[in-house]
Amino acid sequence: MAARESVEITKSVAKPGVYLVHVLIWAPLARSIHVRVNHILRRHQLLSSGSASTSLKLSVKGHTIAIGASARGATPTLKVTLTYLHALAPPLAPADDGSMPTGVPGTWHLIFSDDFNGTSLNTKYWSTGWFGSGTTVDPGGDNVPECDAPGNVVEANGELDLSFTDQSSVCDGSTHPYTSGIVTTNGKFSFTDGLIEFRAWLPTTSSGQVADWPDLWLDGQSWPADGEVDVAEGLGGTLCAHYHGPSNSVGVGAGGGTGCPAGTFAGAWHTFAADWEPGIVTYYYDGQDIGCLETSGTACGNTNTTIAGAPMYIILSLGSSYANQITAPATLRIAYVRVWQH
Numbered sequence: 001m002a003a004r005e006s007v008e009i010t011k012s013v014a015k016p017g018v019y020l021v022h023v024l025i026w027a028p029l030a031r032s033i034h035v036r037v038n039h040i041l042r043r044h045q046l047l048s049s050g051s052a053s054t055s056l057k058l059s060v061k062g063h064t065i066a067i068g069a070s071a072r073g074a075t076p077t078l079k080v081t082l083t084y085l086h087a088l089a090p091p092l093a094p095a096d097d098g099s100m101p102t103g104v105p106g107t108w109h110l111i112f113s114d115d116f117n118g119t120s121l122n123t124k125y126w127s128t129g130w131f132g133s134g135t136t137v138d139p140g141g142d143n144v145p146e147c148d149a150p151g152n153v154v155e156a157n158g159e160l161d162l163s164f165t166d167q168s169s170v171c172d173g174s175t176h177p178y179t180s181g182i183v184t185t186n187g188k189f190s191f192t193d194g195l196i197e198f199r200a201w202l203p204t205t206s207s208g209q210v211a212d213w214p215d216l217w218l219d220g221q222s223w224p225a226d227g228e229v230d231v232a233e234g235l236g237g238t239l240c241a242h243y244h245g246p247s248n249s250v251g252v253g254a255g256g257g258t259g260c261p262a263g264t265f266a267g268a269w270h271t272f273a274a275d276w277e278p279g280i281v282t283y284y285y286d287g288q289d290i291g292c293l294e295t296s297g298t299a300c301g302n303t304n305t306t307i308a309g310a311p312m313y314i315i316l317s318l319g320s321s322y323a324n325q326i327t328a329p330a331t332l333r334i335a336y337v338r339v340w341q342h
Helices: none
Strands: 004-012 017-026 032-037 040-045 051-060 064-072 077-086 109-114 146-148 153-156 159-164 169-171 174-176 178-180 182-184 194-201 213-219 228-235 238-245 248-253 269-277 280-285 288-294 313-319 330-341
Touching: 004 077, 017 032, 017 064, 032 051, 051 064, 051 153, 064 077, 077 330, 146 169, 159 178, 159 182, 159 313, 178 313, 194 213, 194 228, 213 269, 228 269, 228 280, 238 280, 238 288, 313 330
Parallel strands: 146 178
Antiparallel strands: 004 064, 017 051, 017 077, 032 040, 032 064, 109 330, 153 159, 159 330, 169 174, 182 313, 194 269, 194 330, 213 228, 213 313, 228 238, 238 248, 269 280, 280 288
16 A cells, blocks of 8 residues: 655735635545645545645634645645635624524524534535535526635534635636625425524625625525515615515515615624514514515505515525625624524
């Protein structure tokens, strides 16, 4: 058996923070390779070209990152790219015990909960990508700047992070200038009527606005007939709550207005919720009612829209638009997702 050969390199960083580490490895005569970034070890099968790649998000408290690789029968060659994502965040502020939604009293029982306390995504609940595995593209195709890749979805330190980077990627046969992440419960969990709550830290621009196009939302199998509930959607620097349905596919803002409440919701932990009951959806930011939409009646204002009754699944995404400012790198952080019913 051939001896295992190794290589070690050290990369310097300008400041402590959270970095996306992308490692491209060549070892043409080897079958598999071990890659270590600081204390994280991964094993990869090599492609027929003798190459492999790995990406991970790493919290760096000092000014160096150690990268190593080893393989049998060949000395690996490494190419390392570091992308600064954000500063080291303060620890998660204590959350409630999950027994009740924030600021919405009633008799509730929990039917879905993920606090992201593991070391990898819980694939019992979640899948990465748009309707497939690997690197995928938004249904908008070439109209969107980014592809969505599994490597930009990281669960660690009690949260799920979706990272938007300026690394180009290929999806749907086209090269896109950015790469991001998305997860959905499509085919694994859906519900009809109930209250969904997200606790999230939205990415921010240098001026304090919501960066890019983060979205915490629900969707049905047939759009728009089955409805779409945008609980918290960043649009052009603001955060908005909308409903798209069979009578208005363009979407209607909570309360019949813009659906974009005043306030700063990026750069800190907040809760965002929607209480979906037959014929009505009510939205809550940090436990405060910001407006509702209903099929008929005037409780939510003078604008009605048909609230569908088909099952919906959960989507967490961080996209962008050529029509708006693009901030890269940026990270959407999610502390939990919970669903209750009466």
